[in-house]
Amino acid sequence: MTTVYHDEDADLGALASEQVAVIGYGNQGRSQALNLRDSGLRVIVGNIGDAARARAAAEGFEVHDVAAAAARADVAMLLIPDEVMPEVYAQEVAPRLRPGACVSFASGYNVAFGLIAPDARLDVVLVAPRMIGPGVRDRYVEGGGFPSFVGVHQDATGRAKARLLALARGIGSTRAGCLEMTMAAEAHLDLFTEQGFGPLFGQVLRQSIELLVEQGYPPEAVLMELCLSGELAYTAQRFVDTGIIAQMDFHSHTSQYGSMTRSARLMDMDLKPRLLAALDDIRSGAFAREWSAEQAAGLPLFTQMKAMRAHIPLADWEQQTRRAFRLGR
Ligand code: NDP
Numbered sequence: 454m455t456t457v458y459h460d461e462d463a464d465l466g467a468l469a470s471e472q473v474a475v476i477g478y479g480n481q482g483r484s485q486a487l488n489l490r491d492s493g494l495r496v497i498v499g500n501i502g503d504a505a506r507a508r509a510a511a512e513g514f515e516v517h518d519v520a521a522a523a524a525r526a527d528v529a530m531l532l533i534p535d536e537v538m539p540e541v542y543a544q545e546v547a548p549r550l551r552p553g554a555c556v557s558f559a560s561g562y563n564v565a566f567g568l569i570a571p572d573a574r575l576d577v578v579l580v581a582p583r584m585i586g587p588g589v590r591d592r593y594v595e596g597g598g599f600p601s602f603v604g605v606h607q608d609a610t611g612r613a614k615a616r617l618l619a620l621a622r623g624i625g626s627t628r629a630g631c632l633e634m635t636m637a638a639e640a641h642l643d644l645f646t647e648q649g650f651g652p653l654f655g656q657v658l659r660q661s662i663e664l665l666v667e668q669g670y671p672p673e674a675v676l677m678e679l680c681l682s683g684e685l686a687y688t689a690q691r692f693v694d695t696g697i698i699a700q701m702d703f704h705s706h707t708s709q710y711g712s713m714t715r716s717a718r719l720m721d722m723d724l725k726p727r728l729l730a731a732l733d734d735i736r737s738g739a740f741a742r743e744w745s746a747e748q749a750a751g752l753p754l755f756t757q758m759k760a761m762r763a764h765i766p767l768a769d770w771e772q773q774t775r776r777a778f779r780l781g782r
Contacts, residue, residue: 456633458603463618463627465492471616473623474499474526476519476546477533478509480586481559485532485624486514488593492623497522499529523549528616530557530580536748539568550575553609555616560643561636564606566741576613577606580620580631581639589624598628602639641735648740649731653724662767672770673777681774 475486476499486509490496498514499522500506509516516522523529523546533541542563550556555576563569564577571577582589584599592599603621605613621631658679665675679685691700701709734740747754762768775781 458618458621458627458631458633460622460627463622464615465494465619465622467612467615467619468494468528468623471495471527472497472525473528473530473620474517474522475530475532476500476522476541477531478505478514478516479532479534481582481589482530482532482586483508483512484586484588484590484593485530485559487512487590488625489620489623490514491593492625494619494623497525499523518545520545520549524551526550526554528555528557528620530559530620532559535560535562536744538563542569547572555610555613557617557620558636561602561639562643562741565635565637565640566738568741568745571607573607574609575607576609576616578613578617578620579604579606579634579636579639580617580624580626581643582624582626592629593625598625598630600629601626601631602634602642603631604634604636604639606636641732644735644740645728645732648735649728652731653728659765659767662770666766666770673774676770676774677778681771681778681780 471494473489473494473496475482475489475496478486478498478500482498482500483505486496486498496514498506498509498516499519500509500516501519506516517525519541529546529550531538531542531546546556550572552572552574553576555578556571557578557580558564559579559581561579561581564571564579579602581602582599583601584592589599601621601624603617603626605617607613618627618631621627661679662672662675665679666672688700691703694700695703701712704712
């Protein structure tokens, strides 16, 4: 049975006398810190000495080095990049946290794959927004919310769930609903979207573009038709607002007939073995081991593949189309 928490399930009072330290004032950290403060919680920021730190100070936060913020925290929210988190946690956060403190993650990755193993005397919770950082702030300010995946990974004090729900409410997420799940499930689903669904969708898009250009249609027309007009993004938003099935009625009868009959012809195309292979790679920890090894080696493959993506034909066609339609960057 799936549990979804809403505002009425969460009491901000659970953190009324607690010091929340947001570690990392970046995409998520800035938005979450501002939302928590506007929700009436006591928030300080821990950050390295960079532009983000200066911004936190300019926006009225008491700012410390990461270790000093951790030492002051009843609740430490780790909102730094996942790849630096294990080292920062081991060196600067873990040694400073008091027994009974709560450590909160916005991604299950490091705990799920054993890269961080918090002390048994800590509460450990997951509050993972399904929303990019700026959206976390914008939705809150507009009075709306955004969903999150949440869970208690470790309850040392008996208060972990109350703390978790107060954090989720403080950032504005229980307004939309917070679905309970484990760190592992959150990490698996997140990685599957990036490594299973995403690449397959990307290949369909890329091969469709290449085919149409090979068949003589101008690249600008192809790119506009398939994605740059914004129709695809608008339709995807309709999935959310109206429903995946219900939004189909907004398309013309020709579109609906063609789409339904041609979808039926593809029913025998079994993509699940490829998708399952991606999921198995994730669940076995093979991907996490590969990614850790890649980082330890100085990112050779990552760097090489990033350089290659500037040289595929799509890169030029896209620039051409963006210029023609004055789409900016
Ligand atoms: P960012 O890339 O925005 O980085 C956050 C902050 O950490 C920045 O201020 C950055 O400084 C700082 N930082 C970088 N390196 C270090 C270091 N070695 N020591 C201390 N601080 C450092 O992170 P995100 O907000 O994107 O991600 C934070 C967490 O939120 C992650 O767990 C991520 O998985 C999760 N998350 C992110 C989402 C998103 O949309 N971005 C969505 C949902 C969850 P600087 O700017 O100088 O690099």
